[in-house]
Amino acid sequence: MRLWSLHPSLLDRAALVAGWREGLLAQKVLQGRTKGYRHHPQLERFREGGQPAALIAGWLLPLADEAAVRGYHFNTSLIASEPADAGSLTVTRGQLELEFDLLVAKVRNRDAAWLPRLGRPSAHPLFRVVAGAVEGWERASVPPPD
Secondary structure (H helix, E strand, O other): OOOEEEHHHHHHHHHHHHHHHHHHHHHHHHHHOOOOOOOOHHHHHHHHOOOOOHHHHHHOOOOOOOOHHHHOOOHHHHHOOOOOOOOOOOEEEEHHHHHHHHHHHHHHHHHHHHHHHOOOOOOOOOEEOOOHHHOOOOOOOOOOOO
């Protein structure tokens, strides 16, 4: 499960679609409606934010908005709560940079034509960027370049 801290406009088609699917799974987990993934580290920040349903809704909605810009339709009726306000959670600069490097590595292998669209790391609207290293809940490491 990868709930990107990156702005949805940076995500290639595969990451955008997978993010939507994984976000809906995260919503079920946060609602206690599934047995799997209950202890997934990606969910810590949503739980610790004090309003997990609104936070995951605030994460999902910008993905649906980006999908619409690209001509896709994500069923927003599946979002179970009113979304939290933009900037409701923080993400460290180190985390954002790590995720950007992860995305670049993935895109390089599956859709190199998307690479020029990546530009610079920017945060998903749910997050305010703060100084700091990679978040303590992160388990990924960036694969070395080919």
